[in-house]
């Protein structure tokens with residue numbers, strides 16, 4: 001029988017190969033890929049983690065003394081780094097994207113926060129000493145990592161107290177499936193899920209605490225044009241006027257409109273908070 005780590009690798013690689021086949025360079029997912037998407041993550045409803053149950057868990061984990069250290073791996077523009085930093089001695093944000101880290105620094109400056117250190121690079125490559133943070137977070141990153149066991153091992157080695165992973169826990173592909181088939185003529189290759197992550201952790205001898213939380217904010221778009229651009233990117237479609245026109249035609253009646261925004265017709269977007277204490 002295949003190992004969970006082997007299954008994971010097959011899922012991630014299959015998905016990246018499919019993306020590369022559809023759009024040259026798309027399977028690489030390096031810093032430049034994320035640079036182009038920094039604005040989307042750095043603005044709008046996903047830009048702040050206030051009200052997100054993960055932020056409450058992290059604040060509890062670092063405690064009230066202000067002496068703990070926090071590491072955010074794949075920080076993006078830093079919604080969790082900035083949310084936790086005022087409660088710790090030092091927060092370290094690791095990300096391969098120059099633009100994501102620039103947004104994070106601007107935001108920290110705006111909030112008068114001066115205890116964040118940014119480290120540019122892929123987690124696999126950066127030099128961060130073992131045991132450098134009490135609490136380590138990796139939010140919405142691991143499903144992109146084919147060689148996930150050493151990636152998680154390094155998270156563990158760097159943590160003195162606790163590791164947190166955040167992984168989407170709803171079938172986003174099922175929601176996109178009619179659109180994906182419409183444009184690509186076949187279902188998408190399945191990606192690695194939070195359940196696969198639990199299998200990998202178990203194989204590594206880790207028995208985590210798992211809580212699935214319901215999130216409301218993430219799927220808002222301010223305009224139909226913004227939504228079309230974001231869905232075009234997520235559906236790996238070319239930047240062509242006829243593609244945008246067709247997506248506009250399909251998405252316009254599909255979105256729900258409230259409070260001046262457009263929302264995918266989902267009640268919530270569940271996510272899994274997966275955490276464990278390190279010895």
Ligand SMILES: C[S@@+](CC[C@H](N)C(=O)[O-])C[C@H]1O[C@@H](n2cnc3c(N)ncnc32)[C@H](O)[C@@H]1O
Pocket residue numbers: 029031034041073074075076077078079080094095096097100121122123124138139140141144145
């Ligand atoms: C989906 S965003 C999530 C951002 C943030 N953690 C959050 O939850 O808002 C993924 C981020 O992970 C970063 N990333 C991708 N691969 C990475 C890797 N191998 N090591 C570290 N960061 C990575 C990207 O640059 C991007 O900023």
